[in-house]
Amino acid sequence: MGMVLDVYRCVEQPQRWQGWLDSLCEQTGAHSAVLQLIELQADAVHIVWQAGDTRTSRLQHQRAGRLTGVGNPRVDRRRILRHANRVVSDDDLFERDDPGRQALQQALAQAGLGAFLGHLVAQEGERYIGIALHREAGTGDGFDHSAPACLTALAPHVGQAAGLGQRWQHAQSQARQLQAHLDLLRCAAVVCDEAGAVQWTNRSARQLLQAGSPLGVQAGLLRGAQPAQTAQLRQEIAAAARAAGIADSAPRWLALERDGRSLHIALQGQPADDGPARVLLMITDSRSLVDTPADTWCQLLGVTPAEARLVAALAQGRTLEAHAAQRGVSLGTVRNQLKQVLAKTGTTRQAELVRLALGSAAAQWQAAGG
Template identity: 30%
Template sequence: MGHHPSADEDFHRLIDSIYESALDVTAMPAALGLFSSYTDTDSPHYLVWDKLSGQARLGVTPHGCFSAQGTHVPEGLHALANLPARTLAVAHAGDGEDEAPWRAPAHGADLEQGIRLLDTAEVCVLMGGTSRDGRQGAGFGGTDASACRSRRLARVLPHWARAARMQQRNFELSGLAALGLAGLDSLDFGVMVLQADMRVRYANIWAEALVQADSQLALENGVLTAHDPNLHVTLHKLLERAMHPRSGEAAAGSWMHITSGGQPVPIIVLPLVARQPVEGPWQLPFAMVLMGNSESRSVLDTSVLTSLFGLSRKESIVAIRLAAGETLNEIAEREFISPHTVRVHIRDILRKTGTHRQSELVRLLHLLPGVALERAGTPRGGRASI
């Protein structure tokens, strides 16, 4: 004879499914199906209602998921948002998971009118369904059907409420992450986040394009590799310095990399420390690698530096040549001035830009936007904050 699952087995299978659905929306229809069977509920609905826009963000039935961005949300789910949904009362009666920190409604009346699992200033998460009057389900029978259903609802619904909070937090974090990544993709220089072993945890569009176009660099199985041994050693040293700076040493480094196409690409490595560090075994040191896009940097002209820092035209030219990797003597030769005069210009540039060393100045110049701010409305000679 086949083995029939007990009520406890059904309950734990349902709870596992509920929390799985909090992490993966596609698992929600299956969870609602198990909920329907376990609580003897017809047509269970789950709805995330956006209060600000007045529309559903997500609607779920045992037959599938519906969203405002994709499939049309059925009218029945929209109607659920207009019902007088009641708040899930939490009494914290006990610490055990099987204890019910919730007042069970008579015959599931609250569920029929919609239960508010989560209510914030922005969203309301509702759940609804109807009882199977006069019908028998697994574990239901005789005159005890109503009381048994109420006990099962009281046992399960607090888990739905907890899962709803988890789900909304995941939605929020995913949305913020998507916005952040979209912003990094809009930059005109490469951004990478690396571990100490050169494993790439993130790369924006420009970083991927720069690596793909350079035969000296490659992304192999998620690891940044340099075919040139000298470049490989240099990158490792820059990462080590950024992640584990020595006493009195700046926790950053830069390197002018000449690509296989002969283009100079500045590589700047900075420490990456979260404002709220992750505690525990998952915390790893990371570094952010900025890879300059030399094509976009070519539009950086003297008016940009004049607008931002009040540099003279000659000072701006000297600064731009420094950013391009030219030495002091090369600048003197190209500009027909003495090396002493170049040093004086560099001293004044450092003072006006608030930097203290040429390496700091070069990093700053590589991060400047490739647009003439004067043409965007900043008056000539004015100072603008970054």
């Protein structure tokens, strides 16, 4: 029972497989224990993932070709399909005079490995979890009668735990990738529960929630700069959570100010499968500058580099006069550039051009290292 319980601890901690396989070696008298996720492909058998006991892992670099399936005649599509879901030995997989068997056993003997016992557990699609046990070379006839029984009892649990572990690791990888993507957004994003307890943030939000902002975190809860603002914020969060799942429910809106700095917040509740609703806060900062590189506007608007620098300046709130002074050109030159940009973008006024720039996907992108 202990080994059955321990195998499920490997789901979220794959590093524990090595210790579990050490225990399997002790239980069965094996000298080596290897666990593999095998995928059948059109023209080959692919080893997706592998773990070994401590001894095998230490010497893996010396015997990788023999233990991972590369050139191993046991790892053959025909044999896998024929012998899945049961305990097998080499007597089940090969004819005694099979040259492939003889070559394999000679190679394994050189690595100190003798008799083989294995089990394949079918997974989704054409994937299998394989357990391969080897006795030490020169230790006699092989495994005693208790080893197959042990393997038969443990294999379904190993298959389930390994399958769950692969899905868990895949989900964790996807979550890390999603976090990395959302960290690129200029807009701050915060997910909290109905009480305002922060559960997730992107990079822009982590920067915004630092001291001095109209919005902060205290004891894990979102708070405003003043008690009245905190009360209003919590009220809006709770209302958004109550509206979660209601068809056509509109976002709620809130502005928080502190020392001339203003935050605009949109709040939208979403139902959760595992408990109370969660609330997404999307936050923009009045002090945030749209520092989009000028060459981006060249690509998006089809303007020249000089015209793109003007668009970048206007998106940051600079005047034509300030841009002319910074660039060391006349105001007339800048006005002529503006006329050219308006014509190329199909806009008619400076305000319309700025609205186009601020509404562009480029304006929502966090600058590298920002």
